Amino acid sequence: MxxxxxxxxxxxxxxxxxxxxxxxxxxxxxxxxxxxxxxxxxxxxxxxxxxxxxxxxxxxxxxxxxxxxxxxxxxxxxxxLNVQHEPQVSLRLGQNLDSLNIREGNDVYFVCEVQANPAVKVITWRFNGLEISKGVHRSGNNLIIQNLGRQWEGMFTCQAKNELGEGTSRELKLNIKYAPVCAEGQQQVYETMRGEQLAVSCLVHANPIILGFSGNSTTPRGPIT
Missing domain, CATH: 2.60.40.10 (Immunoglobulins)
Known part of the structure; x- marks a missing residue:
């Protein structure tokens, strides 16, 4: 049926x-x-x-x-009764993982929970809409990412398919916390006249948001105080 x-x-x-x-x-x-x-x-x-x-x-x-x-x-x-139906799919983080405290360098895993009859033949994982093909490990209905990098911050889904059709989970957002890192390609050398005001920019990536800055500068004659 x-x-x-x-x-x-x-x-x-x-x-x-x-x-x-x-x-x-x-x-x-x-x-x-x-x-x-x-x-x-x-x-x-x-x-x-x-x-x-x-x-x-x-x-x-x-x-x-x-x-x-x-x-x-x-x-x-x-x-x-043996009622056959397309897969119904949901996605969650593994047990003991706090979605509000995922940090760079952690190991994380996702669980793709599937209800289907007949059983699913294929489970596909996607990150920001694109199928994941490398940089991860798969074990049954689990997706494992070791030594998590900031490039994995985004939206994950899983899709299951059986003989009657396919089902896709809702998106699960992975929010990765990491220490401040200076953006690449910034200007590092500034020239100015003595007594002239100088605006220096510093672009930093961080999660959570940065609460304050501190730093120092140098001249050929020594540090500026």
């Missing part, structure tokens, strides 16, 4: 007179069936329609028949 596709199931009872009383049950829930009597060959058919959902997998669909006047004798047959 496929999820959300309405299925018709028949229950056939032979050799009961008068017409048997037929009850349908899905788990503990009683369903309303439609009974058809074939008098020529003494066969009664009861028909029920069900709409499978994935949370009904493993439930018993039972047909119970009894003859009016003999209620103590009940015969039954059952069908165990």
């Amino acid at each position: 496929k999820e959300a596709v309405v299925e018709t199931v028949d229950c056939q009872v032979v050799g009961s007179r008068p017409t048997p009383h037929i009850i349908w049950k899905l788990g503990n829930q009683t369903l309303q069936g439609h009974t058809i009597r074939h008098r020529d060959n003494n066969v009664t058919v009861s028909r029920v329609k069900i709409q499978p959902f994935k949370n009904r997998t493993g439930l018993s669909l039972t047909c119970e028949a009894s003859t009016p006047g003999i209620p103590e004798i009940v015969i039954s047959d059952k069908l165990i």
